[in-house]
Amino acid sequence: DAGITQSPRHKVTETGTPVTLRCHQTENHRYMYWYRQDPGHGLRLIHYSYGVKDTDKGEVSDGYSVSRSKTEDFLLTLESATSSQTSVYFCAISTAEETQYFGPGTRLLVL
Amino acid sequence: EDKVVQSPLSLVVHEGDTVTLNCSYEVTNFRSLLWYKQEKKAPTFLFMLTSSGIEKKSGRLSSILDKKELSSILNITATQTGDSAIYLCAVGGRRGTGANSKLTFGKGITLSVRP
Numbered sequence: 001d002a003g004i005t006q007s008p009r010h011k012v013t014e015t016g017t018p019v020t021l022r023c024h025q026t027e028n029h030r031y032m033y034w035y036r037q038d039p040g041h042g043l044r045l046i047h048y049s050y051g052v053k054d055t056d057k058g059e060v061s062d063g064y065s066v067s068r069s070k071t072e073d074f075l076l077t078l079e080s081a082t083s084s085q086t087s088v089y090f091c092a093i094s095t096a097e098e099t100q101y102f103g104p105g106t107r108l109l110v111l
Numbered sequence: 112e113d114k115v116v117q118s119p120l121s122l123v124v125h126e127g128d129t130v131t132l133n134c135s136y137e138v139t140n141f142r143s144l145l146w147y148k149q150e151k152k153a154p155t156f157l158f159m160l161t162s163s164g165i166e167k168k169s170g171r172l173s174s175i176l177d178k179k180e181l182s183s184i185l186n187i188t189a190t191q192t193g194d195s196a197i198y199l200c201a202v203g204g205r206r207g208t209g210a211n212s213k214l215t216f217g218k219g220i221t222l223s224v225r226p
């Protein structure tokens with residue numbers, strides 16, 4: 001347990017609505033990541049952060065934005081949710097040794 | 112583009128069997144290879160490998176990296192039903208200013224251990 005929580009844990013929303021997922025960590029790690037996991041695709045990086053207000057895109061960033069105004073919180077926003085964004089979303093932190101540890105995940109269903 | 116391929120994609124064994132899971136990779140500026148176990152929840156960390164030929168061991172699980180062959184194996188001996196899970200391999204390569212290793216994941220290997 002790397003002190004990572006995600007909220008909400010489950011969400012059902014409708015196409016076109018904005019959605020924000022929150023990742024919170026308690027151990028002051030510099031690096032944080034958002035992944036999505038889908039059958040047949042494994043885990044894919046959406047965005048990551050290497051410090052407060054410092055973020056960059058991953059391989060599947062289209063349709064997503066992130067913000068990090070405090071070390072402990074990393075927010076993922078779907079500006080206008082689509083059915084293709086139905087997925088399980090994992091947040092992760094990276095230790096100084098560069099091992100990544102994952103939060104419990106958020107199941108998102110976009111109808 | 113970095114690439115991680117795991118094989119087989121799935122396998123079924125009986126309790127007590129020994130299994131070997133494979134991971135091969137193509138990555139720029141290789142830094143590390145990690146193995147995770149995923150049951151019906153978040154991936155949990157098993158091993159991190161950075162040096163070729165040095166085995167890492169934890170109980171019945173062990174893993175080794177071969178940088179010449181760009182591959183790694185994860186061995187599980189005397190399998191138990193509790194070993195049933197998806198095993199993920201990920202490779203880290205440094206990219207970009209301020210960027211710690213970003214991981215590229217394989218699609219995972221689904222292991223089912225039957226009583």
